[in-house]
Amino acid sequence: MSLLAGLGFNTIVVMIGVAALGCAAGAAGTFAMLRRKALVSDAVAHGTLPGIAGAFLLAALLGRAPREAAWLMGGAAIAAILSLAAIEWLARRPRIGHDTATAAVLASGFGLGLALLSVVQTLSVGSQAGLEQLLFGSAAGMLPEEAWLMGGLAVLVLAVIGLVLKELSTVAFDPDFAATIGLPVARLDALVALLCASVVVAALPIAGFVLAVALVVIPPAAARFWSDRAGIVVVLAAAIGSASALTGAALSAILTDTPTGPAIVLVAALFFAVSMVFGRARGLLAGGVA
């Protein structure tokens, strides 16, 4: 806290928001990992690009200020939902696996986004600062209201996961058994996907659309090295996500010209590396990795 003391109220609020987001990301990502659907979040993150670029273009056409965060974030959120729906729809077609559907949506979303971005760059609409923030991430511009919003999202995600923890664990371990006892497997899967997508969209302004997914994927993978209990892995992943986001954002604030997204991801990767070696349950030193 002595480090934070000199930073001022707004900065501290932003740090809390970033930490809350990392916390939510780690918790939500744990079940995506256990269900072997971590890549879905990556597809959703890339899938937000056409939403962001499309919203920017639409705003420009309507003569609105395209930098408005709500405008771009709305586009990202809609695109995220559409990406999720596309993956689920494709995966249910015969002869298309879930991984193929995910990869196809990732690639086409990204492609469409790049195409729209090239259109955006031909426009001479004012500043594209808002756009750049969503592409590369920056915690610096975060408003206290946005930080509170993230705190709220984190509380919501943690509460939902805590309330259905035993159901999510049952489905993740053995979906067939879960179906035979009458658990709504598809709805619980959709719940996890929606939680992850919300976190990824919320993380866009901080980490950028390429790296936002790292907060969902890396902390659970790191946490898995420390415990053999799903509930504890969730808590550890939340803690590691929180610490990564907070440390990364602080580093990028202290070291000028360091973008927030990469800083957060590098800190998370460091947690992963340390966990892989020292993790008590499955780390290399524990002899847990076959």
Add this chain to the structure above:
Amino acid sequence: MLAITPPATAAGLDDRLAVEGLSVAYRGVPALEDVTWTAPASGLTAIVGPNGAGKSTLLKAILGLVASTGRATIGGRPVAERREATAYVPQRASVDWDFPATALDVVLQGMVREAGWLRGYGRARRDRAMALLDRVGLADLAARQIGQMSGGQQQRVFLARGLARDARILFLDEPLAGVDAASERIILDVFDALDREGRLVVCVHHDLGTVAERFSDVLVLNRKVIAAGSVATAFTPEILARAYGVPLVARP
């Protein structure tokens, strides 16, 4: 909402498991054709047949895990409406044992519905799960990560999770495949206890040599029903020759 565990009672004739005209096709290739079978009210029934005969598929179709045409009912009502009467013990290889869970965690998953939404399992269910692990000889390993158990121990954890359902009908897919002798004896003892309690055990079984001594009834399957009934009437060399396409001698 209070979850009340129904007492296990022998099914009357009106509460039987029945399959009528059930067919399953994978990508247009028939896996099961027009299977009609009424299970015994209780006891130990083996489903036998050659590889690809659709034995596992029949269990999955009855339980609604694969799409099928036809009907599977318990007491005249669709199985989907009678889930409380069923417990499924899948093949051990169907899950990833690297999952972060202990043996006790997995057994508790069998009680996830009776515990109900938005609540924990509670002390009483934990105690019951421990007792079930004890029943399959694994009380000492309750806290062990499931990946660090032998195949036979994993199979017993799966059985204990099925027992946690306190169901009248248990469906098991190859529960004795590749398990050690000690596990096999424990599993068969549990089967006998279930039989005495008036429950029905429906078990996909690959080892023809042991059917006669361990099971009371048999369903011989090769995409269609070849024969069904007591071991004495339906487990004959002639019937097996028809199912397997080659003459086989059923060892006594």
